[in-house]
Amino acid sequence: MAQIELVGIQKKWGAVWGVRDVNIDISDEEFIVFLGPSGCGKTTTMRMIAGLEDPSEGEIRVGGERMNDIDARDRDAAMVFQGYALYPNMSIYENIRFPLRMRKVPKAEHDTLVRRAADLVEMGIISIVNPQLCPAVSDKELPWHGRSCAARKCF
Amino acid sequence: MASQRRKKNESHLFRYIILGAWALFCLVPVLWFLSIGLRPRTEIITQQPIYWPHFSLDAWHMVWTDWPMGYYLRNSVVSIIGSVVIDLVLAIPAAYSLARYTYRGREDIGFYILSTRMMAPAIVAIPIFFLFKNMDLLDTVWALMIIYAAINLSLITWIIRSYMLDIPKELEDAARTDGASDLRILWEIIIPVILPGIITAGVIGAIFAINEFLFTLLIASTKSAYTMSVALANFTGGSDGVIYNAIALVAFIAFVPVFLVVVAIQKHLSRGLTMGAVKG
Amino acid sequence: MTDTSMSGTGVASASPGMPDRHFKRRSKRLRVMFPYLLVTPAVAFLLMITLYPGAYAIIQSLFYVKFANWQFVGTENYRDLFGDREFWTALWNTFVIGGVALTLECVLALLISFYAYRDPWIKGWRIIFLVPMLFMPSAVAFIWKLAFMDGRVISDLLIRLGFIDNNIGWTSSIWLSRLTLIVADVWQWTPFLFIIFVAALQGQDEEVEEAARLDGAGWAQIFWNISLPMMRPVIAVAVVLRGIDIMTMFTNVYIMTQGTPGGTTETISYFIYRIGFKSFNFGYASAASVVMLIMTLIIAQLIVKRAFKSGKE
Amino acid sequence: MYGIPFDCDFQMVHLRKSMVEEVLGGPIDRWSSVPTYDELIRISSELNGKVPGVAGVGLMGARGMWSTYTWEHVAAQAGMMLFDENWEPIFNGDAGNKGMDTILALSKNAIEGYAGAGWGENRAAWLGGQVATNISWQDSGTQAMRPDQSQIVGDFVTIYEPRISGGRFAPPNIAGSTSCVAASSQNPEGAFLMLAFLTTSSIMAMNEANANGVGPGYRSVLTNPNLQAVSQPAEVMAASLEYAWCAPRLPGMFEMEQVIGNEVNRALVNQISGKEALDNAAAAVRKIMKQNGFYGAKPPVDYASVAPGLWVGKDKALPF
Known part of the structure; x- marks a missing residue:
């Protein structure tokens, strides 16, 4: 189902190559790590998989289905960003809940799901119990920033 | 060592002389003008200037009773707030488009918007005048609202755009992978995050609108659309001549709220005034 | 880069609330059009307020307009305009008055911001220095009209200080009359540049300055050799914005001098206003507007675009 | 032909009683104390600077209509005709130059701000006691009586306008404030519509509109309640239409005034000579006249029918 294939993926900005002819087959539940010097195209490749970047050439398939023309928002891929990318205008609780709202999950289920996600990343229940007591993200960089960021991706 | 310390003190002294002198230059005319507002009319233009006048509230009464200043104030407030709302509705999507997408003609569109800021009001005054006349909008608050919105749209768009450029792109990418649509991202993430910038843009737009003179003079030629700035001109016409004490008081009535708001957004001011080009 | 990672999809199956996957094919056309759609309302609005007047002015400039009665005169208005002494005077006045005022404002704002930006009471200074800018321009014009002309306060002060013997006829002499406009503009708008310069100075990297100090540079040297060059893009943007406003100077002329003496303080904006709304010669005024518009566009392309390019991002 | 009377101004000379009486050495007689402009020049030069802060004479010398009015009124005392029978401007004649010379001589004794003084500035200087004599309209007299505005209550006398010695009286018609409407003209409504939105300029617009040939339709416009709501003059005029006499303005009058x-x-600020000024003005006025249909086969308005009103002084005795 979540088998990912990259077929001859290329990315070019003008005359500059971002990614050149990548062919990878990732099977379901496989855990894979990209390693390389900076600027070699790791992030670009991942952004293309997530749908944030359109490949100049080649095809991305998930579960055998061609994904090139599908928006990032509809791909249901999850990605944790380098700078966490937490929404500074929302509490951590709201941050974790955001994808649920976007994907129109019934409201009644939100609380359970948020808690389960928080548990999964071992965030500790404190920050979650009462959404009102949740610190605003912009307060400071707190140890759970990274985790809440990950939690957001746990659905 | 001792001489060096003295030198340092001297340079401090020199600095305070410069700053103090400039502060006086800024404030003395203002205080003197306030004294004009609080003196009887016969002590304004005289053989020799009067520096210690009698205190009088003549102008104060005149401003609120002889002239419907409350009504002018309402016109000002309605037209300005209306124009800022129009501008925000138009500018936020436009700024988002200019800040976040790459497409053909983006630079040109952005520069076109910017260039409308350069248009001298006098250049378009005559056609605009006839445009509003044909639309039957002369002497209405609507006309003022539209014209203020047009004057400030470029300013507001560019300020908001600059704040949007500051938002890390990752934030949007994250929201996109979370399943948010572009408009959703704008509404739920971008707008709340740059709210201070939006407020700054609105306040600066409002100040420019309060200050606008030529269009208001042409468009608002009857009392039904007079604003504060034209009300000032109102004190200069007619057989009563220039009523300086009333002008002074109106100027202060308009100044106080502007001053308070600007002090509140002081931190963002330089950035707003340069349309985002200088990050203060 | 290295801590960017993808979470496995294993968890996804543990979320019973998620709806079934359905991949929505996007409309490519919508995707391409979307940014244009966002910017369209604003551009349409501005076009209405610039394109219509532009076209109207161009057409009207070909007529001798007497209210509802338009006589076609071809390019006569333009020929008259280029032969009109008052038009060229107005252009020159705008340039001279604006140039002197802008230079003064820039120098003063640099000087004051240089002394103010590291002062412990900078917040207080900034509020005080802002005051003139926050008055309505029309009120400011009246302040200085009263001080220079009607109330003779400045003459009186100069007499008391012993500089002069008699009241000065500000409106009778070309440069004194221009001076009144310049003083009013400098008073009100130096704060504009000051606020921007102070922000730029405060925003600069302190370490660079400290390094320079260790190298033995004094205050003035640091300012001249380091701060000023670093501020160049900021100064460019600020001066361009102020320059635009000065080039359209109207209110002060309208209230203070009305172009006296002999038209030597008449700016181009006032010229257009006077021809249009005092002489009611709309066709001629429109011709002047069109010429002005073309000049504005040229200036915008040559100067403004560059300043905002270097200043942004 | 109908006329619309309003705002009939007279140029008058106002004197500070105490100061002028001191110079004259006796009480002021309204008719004979300052009989000529030469006498005013003499008195104002004696008064100029006698009291610190008080100038000899105040006059309206600002650009645009103010200078026009001042020159016209003074030159009229020398018998100036503005146009010959063929509507050619003849400003640079004896009378026009005499008027110009008179103003230039007066300006040497004038208050320092006279070159920028319109009606408002002149009024302020007069009421504030900054001038000893003043050339202005009749209302500068009534206003000087108001203690809430005037520093000189009880210390002023208004006299009729002095002659120019050797001159004959001729009311200049070019900028007279009385308007008229030619019943025979075309395009009646258009110009008046201007009024509906131009109240600050409505008086100007109305004059200009009249001059451009507003026909019989004007009455329906003038009596329009919407117009009357925004323009009080319109209301007054509508009420007095039947009783009007007329002295039509020329088409393009406001351009000419400017x-x-x-x-x-x-000329007042010494950039050019008085003669040059009048020549330049005549050339510019001729161009405007031409654009407005003069010098062609048919003049734009039938002026013959209003000849009696145009030339009030011709067959009538002076009032004094």
């Missing part, structure tokens, strides 16, 4: 005044102002 160009004449601008040239006079240049």
Whole structure:
């Protein structure tokens, strides 16, 4: 189902190559790590998989289905960003809940799901119990920033 | 060592002389003008200037009773707030488009918007005048609202755009992978995050609108659309001549709220005034 | 880069609330059009307020307009305009008055911001220095009209200080009359540049300055050799914005001098206003507007675009 | 032909009683104390600077219509005709030059701000006691009586306008404030519509509109309640239409007023000579006249029918 294939993926900005002819087959539940010097195209490749970047050439398939023309928002891929990318205008609780709202999950289920996600990343229940007591993200960089960021991706 | 310390003190002294002198230059005319507002009319233009006048509230009464200043104030407030709302509705999507997408003609569109800021009001005054006349909008608050919105749209768009450029792109990418649509991202993430910038843009737009003179003079030629700035001109016409004490008081009535708001957004001011080009 | 990672999809199956996957094919056309759609309302609005007047002015400039009665005169208005002494005077006045005022404002704002930006009471200074800018321009014009002309306060002060013997006829002499406009503009708008310069100075990297100090540079040297060059893009943007406003100077002329003496303080904006709304010669005024518009566009392309390019991002 | 009377101004000379009586050495007689402008020049030069802060004379010398009015009124005392029978401007004649010379001589004794003084500035200087004599309209007299505005209550006398010695009286018609409407003209409504949105300029617009040939339709416009709501003059005029006499303005009058005044102002501040100013003004006025249909086969308005009103002084005795 979540088998990912990259077929001859290329990315070019003008005359500059971002990614050149990548062919990878990732099977379901496989855990894979990209390693390389900076600027070699790791992030670009991942952004293309997530749908944030359109490949100049080649095809991305998930579960055998061609994904090139599908928006990032509809791909249901999850990605944790380098700078966490937490929404500074929302509490951590709201941050974790955001994808649920976007994907129109019934409201009644939100609380359970948020808690389960928080548990999964071992965030500790404190920050979650009462959404009102949740610190605003912009307060400071707190140890759970990274985790809440990950939690957001746990659905 | 001792001489060096003295030198340092001297340079401090020199600095305070410069700053103090400039502060006086800024404030003395203002205080003197306030004294004009609080003196009887016969002590304004005289053989020799009067520096210690009698205190009088003549102008104060005149401003609120002889002239419907409350009504002018309402016109000002309605037209300005209306124009800022129009501008925000138009500018936020436009700024988002200019800040976040790459497409053909983006630079040109952005520069076109910017260039409308350069248009001298006098250049378009005559056609605009006839445009509003044909639309039957002369002497209405609507006309003022539209014209203020047009004057400030470029300013507001560019300020908001600059704040949007500051938002890390990752934030949007994250929201996109979370399943948010572009408009959703704008509404739920971008707008709340740059709210201070939006407020700054609105306040600066409002100040420019309060200050606008030529269009208001042409468009608002009857009392039904007079604003504060034209009300000032109102004190200069007619057989009563220039009523300086009333002008002074109106100027202060308009100044106080502007001053308070600007002090509140002081931190963002330089950035707003340069349309985002200088990050203060 | 290295801590960017993808979470496995294993968890996804543990979320019973998620709806079934359905991949929505996007409309490519919508995707391409979307940014244009966002910017369209604003551009349409501005076009209405610039394109219509532009076209109207161009057409009207070909007529001798007497209210509802338009006589076609071809390019006569333009020929008259280029032969009109008052038009060229107005252009020159705008340039001279604006140039002197802008230079003064820039120098003063640099000087004051240089002394103010590291002062412990900078917040207080900034509020005080802002005051003139926050008055309505029309009120400011009246302040200085009263001080220079009607109330003779400045003459009186100069007499008391012993500089002069008699009241000065500000409106009778070309440069004194221009001076009144310049003083009013400098008073009100130096704060504009000051606020921007102070922000730029405060925003600069302190370490660079400290390094320079260790190298033995004094205050003035640091300012001249380091701060000023670093501020160049900021100064460019600020001066361009102020320059635009000065080039359209109207209110002060309208209230203070009305172009006296002999038209030597008449700016181009006032010229257009006077021809249009005092002489009611709309066709001629429109011709002047069109010429002005073309000049504005040229200036915008040559100067403004560059300043905002270097200043942004 | 109907006329619309309003705002009939007279140029008058106002004197500070105490100061002028001191110079004259006796009480002021309204008719004979300052009989000529030469006498005013003499008195004002004696008064100029006698009291610190008080100038000899105040006059309206600002650009545009103010200078025009001042010059016209003074030159009229020398018998100036503005146009010959063929509507050619003849400003640079004896009378026009005499008027210009008189103003230039007066300006040497004038208050320092006279070159920028319109009606408002002149009024302020007069009421504030900054001038000893003043050339202005009749209302500068009534206003000087108001203690809430005037520093000189009880210390002023208004006299009729002095002659120019050797001159004959001729009311200049070019900028007279009385308007008229030619019943025979075309395009009636268009010009009046201007009024509906131009109240600050409505008086100007109305005059200009009249001059451009507003026909019988004007009455329906003038009596329009919407117009009357925004323009009080319209209401008054509508009420007095039947009783009017007329002295029509020329088409393009406001343009002419501006160009004449601008040239006079240049002469007042010594940028050009008085003769040059009048020549420039005549050339500019001729161009405007031409654009408005003069010098062709048919003049734009039938002026013959209003000849009696145009030339009030011709067959009538002076009132004094």
